[in-house]
Amino acid sequence: MVKRIVGFLLALFPSICLAAEPISVVTTTSDLAAITKAVGGERVKVESIAKGFQDPHYVEAKPSYMRLVNRARLIFSVGLQLEVGWLSLLVQGARNPSLIQVDLSQDITVLERPTGPISRAQGDIHPEGNPHYWLDPRNGILMARRIARELKAVSPGESAYFDQNLKQFETELSARRQKWEERMTAVRGREVVAYHKNYEYLAQWLGLPIIGYVEDKPGIPPSPQHVAEIIRTMQQRKIKALLVANFTSPSIPQSVADKGGAKMVVLPASVGGEKGIESYGDLFEVIIGKLVEAFK
Numbered sequence: 001m002v003k004r005i006v007g008f009l010l011a012l013f014p015s016i017c018l019a020a021e022p023i024s025v026v027t028t029t030s031d032l033a034a035i036t037k038a039v040g041g042e043r044v045k046v047e048s049i050a051k052g053f054q055d056p057h058y059v060e061a062k063p064s065y066m067r068l069v070n071r072a073r074l075i076f077s078v079g080l081q082l083e084v085g086w087l088s089l090l091v092q093g094a095r096n097p098s099l100i101q102v103d104l105s106q107d108i109t110v111l112e113r114p115t116g117p118i119s120r121a122q123g124d125i126h127p128e129g130n131p132h133y134w135l136d137p138r139n140g141i142l143m144a145r146r147i148a149r150e151l152k153a154v155s156p157g158e159s160a161y162f163d164q165n166l167k168q169f170e171t172e173l174s175a176r177r178q179k180w181e182e183r184m185t186a187v188r189g190r191e192v193v194a195y196h197k198n199y200e201y202l203a204q205w206l207g208l209p210i211i212g213y214v215e216d217k218p219g220i221p222p223s224p225q226h227v228a229e230i231i232r233t234m235q236q237r238k239i240k241a242l243l244v245a246n247f248t249s250p251s252i253p254q255s256v257a258d259k260g261g262a263k264m265v266v267l268p269a270s271v272g273g274e275k276g277i278e279s280y281g282d283l284f285e286v287i288i289g290k291l292v293e294a295f296k
């Protein structure tokens with residue numbers, strides 16, 4: 001009898017009855033969550049550990065995050081040691097033998113990859129190269145493709161759906177990217193200074209040469225000598241903008257900008273980093289708007 005009812009329901013609503021639970025995904029950052037939502041649509045349930053207004057280098061490995069990872073099928077990370085201080089703690093604490101861990105940096109052309117042996121002797125938090133690659137929309141497409149591949153591997157029956165979402169994501173993002181590049185034509189080539197190496201990929205994409213960093217070594221507060229030197233460089237080269245992520249404490253960058261004669265341009269670095277940034281595309285919309293405004 002039960003069999004017959006199930007058979008009847010299947011015939012009537014095949015898609016509803018066959019649809020299993022959505023795939024449970026945890027991402028280390030909100031950008032990965034936004035891309036996963038775009039590709040996975042209603043067939044994924046996504047939670048991000050780091051919030052968009054947090055510095056992803058420094059996240060506390062809370063027990064509540066371990067519980068999220070415990071229930072997840074997939075965990076997507078940025079890799080390149082961005083999450084080195086907390087991801088392995090979460091995964092160990094989660095005790096989830098069926099968890100699939102995916103490091104999305106594997107498909108990316110990494111900037112500033114050191115050629116010598118990897119060392120933290122200088123307090124460098126980018127020992128495998130610059131991990132802030134999501135701030136170039138061309139990398140967003142590579143990330144989306146990888147995410148689609150992983151979702152399809154977990155749920156092959158839904159491949160067509162994921163492929164369709166991926167195609168839509170790529171088409172929309174590429175169209176918007178052209179518009180962003182057009183808006184930036186007047187700004188292209190203008191030299192800037194930055195605080196941390198968050199915006200290296202963004203700057204390379206947009207053709208904004210970053211001629212110096214306030215932070216001498218990533219993750220280490222700058223020495224007074226280095227600060228004095230960067231201020232001198234800014235004055236000599238008439239630098240107009242100092243780029244700072246919105247989770248950076250503003251006191252040092254503000255004083256460097258003031259003394260160097262530049263404007264401090266505070267930028268979001270992730271989805272959710274500011275009100276209204278809900279999708280991966282929104283992130284660039286806001287960043288480009290602020291850059292164009294800064295050079296007016």
Ligand SMILES: [Zn+2]
Binds near residue numbers: 126196
């Ligand atoms: Zn960094």
